[in-house]
Amino acid sequence: MKHVKTLNTLQTVAKGGCGECQTCNQACENV
Template identity: 60%
Template sequence: MKHIKTLNNTVLQNTVKHGGCGECQTSCQSACKTSCTVGNQSCENENK
């Protein structure tokens, strides 16, 4: 594309199919403890 550059290749809708396994970290666990941050976590689903 000449005018637009897309930074990512996955879309959230696709995660509906394989999501919800719950193997990812709970959000407050690693460092924050005072402010919920979900979007910066990684998916740990081994079967996606």
């Protein structure tokens, strides 16, 4: 593309939700 540079490409839906992440924007190892 000449006018646009895309940095990344939410649609984690299937793999997410295990609830094991730490619980008052970091990566999830599971995802």
